[in-house]
Amino acid sequence: MAAPLALRRDFFSLARILGGISQLGPRGLSACSSHRKCSQTPFHFLQTSSPFFHTATYLSSTPLTITVTDEPDTLFQKVLVLVKAHDRAVLDSYEFFATMAAKELGINMGKVSEPPKDIERLTLLKSVHIYKKHRVQYEMRTHYRCIELLHITGCTAQVYLEYIQRNLPEGVAMEVTKTAMEKIPDHILEPIWKDHPIDDKSSK
Amino acid sequence: MAASLSSSGCARLMTALARSSVLYNSFESRSLHVTAVCCKNQAARIRIGKGDKPLTYEQAHHPHQIAHRKGWLSQHTSNLKGVEGAAERTVEDVFIRRFMFGTFHGCLANEVVIKRRGNMLVVCALMLQKLPPQKFYFLIGYSESLLSHFYKCPVKLDIQTLQDKAVYKYL
Numbered sequence: 543m544a545a546p547l548a549l550r551r552d553f554f555s556l557a558r559i560l561g562g563i564s565q566l567g568p569r570g571l572s573a574c575s576s577h578r579k580c581s582q583t584p585f586h587f588l589q590t591s592s593p594f595f596h597t598a599t600y601l602s603s604t605p606l607t608i609t610v611t612d613e614p615d616t617l618f619q620k621v622l623v624l625v626k627a628h629d630r631a632v633l634d635s636y637e638f639f640a641t642m643a644a645k646e647l648g649i650n651m652g653k654v655s656e657p658p659k660d661i662e663r664l665t666l667l668k669s670v671h672i673y674k675k676h677r678v679q680y681e682m683r684t685h686y687r688c689i690e691l692l693h694i695t696g697c698t699a700q701v702y703l704e705y706i707q708r709n710l711p712e713g714v715a716m717e718v719t720k721t722a723m724e725k726i727p728d729h730i731l732e733p734i735w736k737d738h739p740i741d742d743k744s745s746k
Numbered sequence: 747m748a749a750s751l752s753s754s755g756c757a758r759l760m761t762a763l764a765r766s767s768v769l770y771n772s773f774e775s776r777s778l779h780v781t782a783v784c785c786k787n788q789a790a791r792i793r794i795g796k797g798d799k800p801l802t803y804e805q806a807h808h809p810h811q812i813a814h815r816k817g818w819l820s821q822h823t824s825n826l827k828g829v830e831g832a833a834e835r836t837v838e839d840v841f842i843r844r845f846m847f848g849t850f851h852g853c854l855a856n857e858v859v860i861k862r863r864g865n866m867l868v869v870c871a872l873m874l875q876k877l878p879p880q881k882f883y884f885l886i887g888y889s890e891s892l893l894s895h896f897y898k899c900p901v902k903l904d905i906q907t908l909q910d911k912a913v914y915k916y917l
Contacts (some may be wrong), residue, residue, distance in 0.1 A: 626826045628814065660827045668787075676785060683813070684827040712861035712868070713821035715829055 569581055618695035620652070621708070623689045630659075633687045640689055640706055647702060652690030660684045690698040803854050805859050822862040835862070836895065846871060849889050853877060855911045867897060869903040876913065884905075897900040 623640070627633050637654060644651050661683050668676040691699070703718060710716060759854070790809045792801060807816050820839045824831040839860050846858045846869065855872040862868070869889075886903050893901040 602795050626823075626829075628818070628826065662827060678787070678789075682825050710863070711864045713818070713823060715823040745829075 567656055580643065617697055617724055618694050618696065618720050618722050619692070620719075620721040621691040621694055621699050621723075623691070623703075623705075624657075624717045625687045625689075625710075625712040626684050626717070628683060628685070629710075630685045630711070632714060633685055636711060636714060637687050637689065639709065643690075643705060644691065647698070649694055649698060649702060650692045652692045654690070655688045657686040657688060659686065685726070756809055792818075792917060793880075799917050800911065800913040801915045801917055802912060806915045806917070819857050820860045823856050842867075842869060842893065845889065845893070849885055855908050865899045866900045867893070867899055868904060869893075869901065870914075871906075873905055873907045875907050875909060 570573050574723045619741065625633060625636060627636075641651065641654060661681050663679060663681045665677050667674065691702070694702075707716065767818075790806055792799070804816065812818065820835075822835045823829050843858050847854060850871070850873060853873045853876050854879060855874050859870040860867065863869065863873055864880045877885075882905070890901050890903050898904075
């Protein structure tokens with residue numbers, strides 16, 4: 543993608559944000575908001591006399607390279623980020639993280655809406671053999687959150703979306719819709735009958 | 747975790763039939779109401795007993811408490827609306843759970859939690875301190891490299907150790 547000199551400023555602010563936000567981190571936000579599983583919380587009655595250890599995931603990222611070209615940057619009228627998850631609390635904390643990141647980067651934010659949830663229900667037989675009257679029902683709930691970004695340049699959108707996507711929590715899916723204006727192609731600017739009036743007379 | 751529905755269902759049916767035959771042999775006129783065996787749910791539930799069985803938080807809560815008091819053991823996006831690949835993820839999860847149960851035999855304190863972040867597979871588990879730490883580190887490295895070669899994606903293991911199993915309730 544084209545990357546003008548203004549990208550350098552965005553990268554510095556991004557580095558500041560990554561340093562500042564990643565301490566409290568989206569992982570920290572999602573960990574304290576939603577998960578009630580006991581397997582995630584460290585237990586506080588560990589005794590120091592016997593040896594114990596704890597391994598954690600350390601993610602390494604390659605350093606980003608900045609390229610400078612003279613091509614004009616694409617302009618997006620609207621970038622819609624739709625996030626889907628099974629857990630509403632995870633979406634709440636992710637929305638807080640994304641809106642804070644957008645505010646720090648100075649991106650115009652439209653409205654942050656919550657489309658109504660979708661519930662997919664299945665009714666299955668409870669037993670392996672016969673007992674048709676006894677069934678069991680399962681449901682899968684999908685919650686949505688829609689974040690709108692208005693009047694954004696291509697490079698800013700790329701940087702912001704990459705930051706957002708690297709910090710997507712597990713079990714959360716994202717769909718991005720970008721709306722840009724395009725020039726009308728030349729062959730439909732003028733009507734055809736203006737260019738070829740002679741052809742009709744010769745066919746007669 | 748898997749309870750065999752058919753065997754316990756058959757056992758209850760046999761006892762119900764035996765009781766009904768005994769009653770018919772007696773000369774008292776009693777009406778008999780035999781209910782179908784399938785009314786009770788028994789998926790992922792441990793029934794109330796004498797009070798000596800220790801249960802973890804995960805085992806003590808029934809499956810209808812998921813998303814209320816329980817979380818999810820396996821987190822991926824393929825069960826969301828409009829996303830495919832649920833069956834493949836489920837098969838992978840089953841294999842990973844059996845693999846972890848077998849590799850760290852007797853050391854698992856609670857269920858294995860599997861998370862998928864992008865391409866990466868993160869397997870989180872709580873272990874008991876049954877083995878010396880060197881053996882643990884070896885087993886962690888062995889399972890990480892084996893699983894990443896098998897699934898062609900980076901696999902990371904998050905292990906925390908405990909002295910004993912964390913008991914939530916006695917049933």
